[in-house]
Amino acid sequence: MRLSSYYIPTLKEDPADAEVMSHKLLMRAGMIRKLTSGIYSYLPLGLRSINKVARIVREEMDRAGAMEVSLPMVQPADLWVETGRWDYYGKELLRVKDRHGRDYCLGPTHEEVITDLVRGEIKSYKQLPINLYQIQTKFRDEIRPRFGLMRGREFIMKDAYSFDKDDEGAEKSYWKMFEAYKAAFSRIGLCFKPVQADSGAIGGDFSHEFMVLADTGEDTIASCKSCEFGANLEKAKVAQPQGVCHCDAEQTSAFEEVETPDARTVDEVCAYLNIKSDQLIKTLLLKVDGKEPVLALIRGDRELNAIKLRNLVGGNEIEMADEALVKDLTGAPVGFAGPVTLSKNIRTFADHELCTKSDWVTGANKADTHYRHVSLGRDCEIDKFADLRVIEETDVCPECGKEIEFTKGIEVGHVFRLGTKYSEKMDATFLDENGKAKHLVMGSYGIGVSRIVASAIEQNHDENGCIFPPPIAPFEVALISLGGKDEAVTAKAEELYDIISKLNIEVAYDDRKERPGVKFADADLIGYPMQLVLGGKGLKNGIVEAKDRKTGEKTELPLDDFVEAFTAWREEIWAKWGLDM
C-alpha cells in the first residue's frame, strides 16, 4: 500500500477530549474518529487492526469447533421479557419502537436470541454439544462511556454460546473456550492473565475474565506470587481465618454503653475511645433491590465487598441505606448503628474475621453512644458468618496461603457458565438418552474485539506513539523512502516495495512527498512494529536501515541479499514479542 494515496489523517496534538493513552494515540494515528459520545468511526488503519484481531479470534473459535453465525442486532422485546431481562438489564439496554409501536432493543448481548434460535431446532442429545459464535457490533447504553475504544457504547464483540446436555459437558465446553481464549490472546501478542470473576448481569455460577495487564486498567486483580491464583478484586475470596471461634468468649465482661459524642466515623470513634480501628465493628445498613434492608458487619479497618454480599443475599442490586431508613431502623442518626439491641428484625451478616475474637466496640443504636465489650455470639443474632470484605494486598493467597500482589487490568474477555438459567426461562429443551426432556446447559463467552486494539496500545506505547504487536499492527512493516529528487533511491524503494509485497507481508510504503522528519514521526506514531528506511547514503553503501519500533534498535540489511536478511530480521522481531510467525 502506498501512503501517497492512503487515508491516514494524523494529528500532531492530543485531542482535547481524550484522557487515556490509547484514546489519544488512536485519534492521533488517524485510526478512529468520534461521531458522538462513546461511538466511533473506524478509519482504514483502525479497521485493519480490528479485522486482524477478529481474524485471529475467528480462527481460534473455529479451531475449537465453534461455528460462526450472524444474529440480528435489533431484537424484539418479547424475548427479553421472557427471561426477565427486559426489566433487569435496565437503562443500558437501548430500547426503540418500530412504526407500530412495538418494543425492540439494540442487542447488548445475545443469550435470548441464540436460545430462541436453537430451542425449536435442537431436539435430541445427539445434536449436542454445539457452540455458535458471531463477531458483531454491540450496543450498550453505558452510563458513562469513556476512554475511547476502551468503553464505548458501540463496540465490536465476539460472543459465543455453547449448548450441552449436562453439566459435565458444559464444563468441557467452558474449558475448551478458556483454552481457545488463551490461544487467541497469546497469538495477538498481549500480556494477559485469566482471573476468577463475578458473573454480573449475564448470570451463571462461576466465570473467568481475561485481563490485559496495563497500569491504566479499570479493574484491579489480586494474584498470587507463588501459585496460579488470580481474581478480580470484586470476586477474590479472602482466606478464612484459622483457629477456633472466639466470639462467645466468656472471659469478656458484659457489654456496656459508652458515650461517644459526635463520633460517627470509624476514625472519630477510634480517636475518641483511643482504640485501633481493628477493635471496632463497622455496621453497614444496606438495601437489597430497593426493598429489604440487611445488616453487614465488617471490621473497622476493612471494606465491604458489595458483590459478595449481593451474591450471599441473592439480590440484584445493593445500595447503602439512606439517612431516613437508618433512623427508622436503628432509632439513631447515621454513625451509631450496631447489631446489639437492634429492635427490628433484620437479616444480619458478619465477616468471618469477626469470629476470631470478642470484645468489640459497636454502635449502640442511640445518638452519641457506642457499646464496648461486645461479643457477637453472646450479644446478638448473626444469621451467617461469611466472606464479606474486599481482599487487601497484605492478605495471603486464599488458595495457597502465600503472598499476593495487586495489578491493574483491562477486561478483554469473559467466559461464563450459564447453566440452565436461560434455557429454563425460555423453555429450551431436548430429549436425553432416556427420552426425557431436559433443559440445555449453556455457556457464554465474550471477547471485546475493538477493546483489544485499545488495550494493546495501552500496554505497548512510548512517547512517540503506538507500538503494535506484529499480529495486529495495521501494517507489519513501514517502508520509508527518503528519495526526494534522488531517483535512484526512489527506484530502489519501489523495488523493495515490490519485493516485500510479493513476500505476502503487509507493507506501508511511504512514498509521500514529505520531509524525512514527517515520515519518521508518522511511522513512530502509527506504530508499525518494523520500519525500513532507504536513503541516499544507505543506497550508496548497499544497505537499507531496519528499525525495531519496540526497542528502537537499528540494523543494516544488505540490499544484495535483501530477502534473506529481511526475513531473518523479521523473524527476530516476532521472536522478541514472544511470537511465532
Add this chain to the structure above:
RNA sequence: CGGGAUGUGGCUCAGUCUGGUAGAGCGCUGCGUUCGGGACGCAGAGACCGGAGGUUCAAAUCCUCUCAUCCCGACCA
C-alpha cells in the same frame, strides 16, 4: 441520574472578569528555497464565537433557557 468543568476556523487554545463587532500556533492552498527526526520565506483560503431568547446604542463577553462534550461515583467485552 448526582457532583465538577468546557463549548471560539479542520486541530490545540487565547480573548469573556472590566461589552465596542475575532486572534495565535498547527493544519490547508499557491510560488520559491530546503530535504536523515514534525523546515523557512512570501502570498492566500477558512469562524456570523454550540443553539434559542433577553438586556444594551452595541454581546464571543452580561442574564435566562437549552443542547453537546469531557472529568469524578454505580455498569461492563
